[in-house]
Amino acid sequence: MASLPAPRTYQAFLFDMDGTLITSTLAAERVWTRWAERHGLDVEAFVPTIHGVRAIDTIRRQKLPHIDLDAEVAWVERGEIEDVDGVAPIPGAVDFVKRLPPDRWAVVTSASIPLARARLRAAGATPPAVMITAEDVERGKPDPAGYLKAAATLGFDIADCLVFEDAEAGIRAGEAAGADVVVVTAAWTHPLKTDHPTLADYADATVEVRSDGRLVLTL
Secondary structure, three states, X not given: OOOOOOXXXXXXXXXXXXXXXXXXXXXXXXXXXXXXXXXXXXXXXHHXXXXXXXXXXXXXXXXXXXXXXXXXXHHHHHHHHHOOOOOEEOOOHHHHHHOOOHHHEEEEOOOOHXXXXXXXXXXXXXXXXXXXOHHHOOOOXXXXXXXXXXXXXXXXXXXXXXXXXXXHHHXXXXXXXXXXXXXXXXXXXXXOOOOOOEEOOOOOOEEXXXXXXXXXXXX
């Protein structure tokens, strides 16, 4: 496992949501499995590709003929909002973000606003003041737009932010944005190889908020 550059302080922490702050993997895979079966896709090959990207991008990538893209996105979103069975916080995540100043962290998710709120509510987590969702960007992960927008909204340079991610598309988005990246492995069902520091969960992670507001993460 790699380690964070030391000593290194950050102006803000930027978190992906699913698989990073909350675990929703099984719920998401249940819905997407049903969607894939409806369209005759190879479920085993398809399901690992859904994580970390917007539903519209996942569906568009299948190049299915004669579909109503908006209707298909709505079908998936409705299913995911209704199925929150098993959605829960990553161990230690809720307490971890509670220790952060509200103006020093944000969520950057490929979920829509209604889905993000439904899953955070199911996990008992309070949405942050800044939350960048699928509706807020023209291009989803692995494009860096979401992370760049979150940093700008908080008022910080992205190079002075630390990104917490779990999926390949999100990791690439953080890298492309120019941020340091920590990879959270707690909810992995399809392990990845990474050169970034990894965090099993937040139980053993500590954060120091310095007098100037800067953040220090210790793994």
